[in-house]
Amino acid sequence: MSMSSGFLTIVTPTFNRAHCLPRLYESLAQQTDRDFEWIIVDDGSTDATPEFCAAMMAQSQIPVRVIRKVNGGKHTALNAAISAVSSELVFIVDSDDYVTPNAVSRIRDIWSTHRAADRSGICFLRGTTEHDTLGSRFPVNGEIASYIEMRFNRGVKGDKAEVYRSDLLRKFPFPEFEGERFLAEDAVWAPLGLEYKMVHVNEIIYVGNYLEAGLTQGGKSYMVKCPNGAIESVRWFMSPKVDMKVRMPMAWRYIAYGLFAKRSLARHIVTSEAPLFVASQLPAGIALYFYWRRKFRSELSAAQAVGGGQRPAASA
Template sequence: MRETKITIVTPTYNRAHTLPRVYDSLKNQTFKDFKWIIMDDGSTDNTNEIVSQFQSEGIIDIDYHWNENQHKFITVFEGIKKVQSKYFVIYDSDDSYPANALEILYNEAEKISDQDQFISVMGLSQFENGELVGDKYPNEGFDGTILEMRYKYKVRGDKNGMFITKTYQRLLEKFDYSIYKNKGYIPQSVFFNTYDAKGIKTRFINKVVRNYHLDEDDKQSVSNTRWSGKNTYGLMEGYKSFLNSYGKQLYKYPKALIRNIVGYHLYGILNKKGISELNNGLKYFKVLSLMIYPLSVIYTKLKTS
């Protein structure tokens, strides 16, 4: 059986009310050579019925997998392991995508000749009113790292794109994400920091490939719950990953370095960890961490008072 060119991986948890939005945007894609893997992270609503309805229409090739709740970080990787196509995208269960999104990303990825040096093509997101989420990339787009994009060029806002499967899966094989099982929310940056710091490149393009829906009243939205107490462990791990992955590269960006040390301290303190335990988790910057810690304590008190 011929394999499709793109696989869409969608982690979902109790999103029966938003999955039809994703489905409708996929039905309307101008690029048709794709399949959809839906990774259900233990939903207790009628997600399975909704997906069965999608499947019965026979418009899209859909694989549906239900698992006990492991949280998005783990569920995404379990889905990516199932990918056999040349490219894949991670589509959230509450957004939608312009009709030409897959076509844009596929055509741009096919232009990359040295794909072993690249992991993704990353485009832009827009709100429902057409306003861009954050900034455009400089120089009409460029090839480089996420670190450069965020801190050299100071590009802000959520982005979205497509991954090169062989590169991503090769790097994922070396990443032990099992240590984060049953740990709740973990930011995806805990993984992408590891490969981005090694100089694995992304092609950044100034084309819109996602419609971002705020859904401010949706209690299941990570965007609306990530800052709550149950997520502080994952946020601490995100800051630690950033510091340990990029290491001495961060001396080029002193503001970012200090900001991330303070963030690591903040969420470490909220997780009842003292400075000795926090410093034991760092590969670099231990002395700087000690120097900054008293200020972090004051900052934490101000944030939580």
């Protein structure tokens, strides 16, 4: 594992969230450990985000870089940031959230103890407040386990605060597809989780309000409208390392998304991570496709009318 210059980069993709950024900036300025850089990626905002960034940089108490790009979605903003990172670790913090005062310090403490070639990073807790955990806590504090094992096989619920090695994020970039502005982060977290493990720490360092049940109905409609990215988000769950209770419904989704993407079904199955298994799930996958096509008929029609999957870009 090679060393990068610097310790930590906090990356914030944002789209029309100028009113949220001051709170996040204040939480970063209050860090007890200032050894980090903040990269803001403005994903084509049309509000006062550029003005806020310019004013902040003129008097910032922390190192800040701003990358401005054409609107393309959160995943494209993350790719732009990661390509510019020179630090060893990357911590993604959304523009409408904030971090606890000791966040950087705790990342340093944990990584100094657990840094290893087979570790992709650290997974902390998120909270609805600094004291109330979002979703589940980890079964054992400090446990070394993969993203797949902890989040899917064991069913730990709720969004978490992941800190990843930057070299691995460059090795596993977010897939980009023309006209698709939404991509679930599992397109990267899952393949990483099949090869590397993380340290899981029962401490809240990140605060924001999220739904605990995973994708909301709106999120599922985005996946259906952006099927090529959706395929990349579920294909890795065909691995035998994934429990059957997860593999089976993911295979149904893989088949359904392939149909929404108008792919050759035979080729779609053959190029999957487990062709025989996926083929065995074909009837259920086709049924799911027709169910979703009926359920999201209006959203699909609207997306086709404007030429592809549309989403308010890089804000979570």
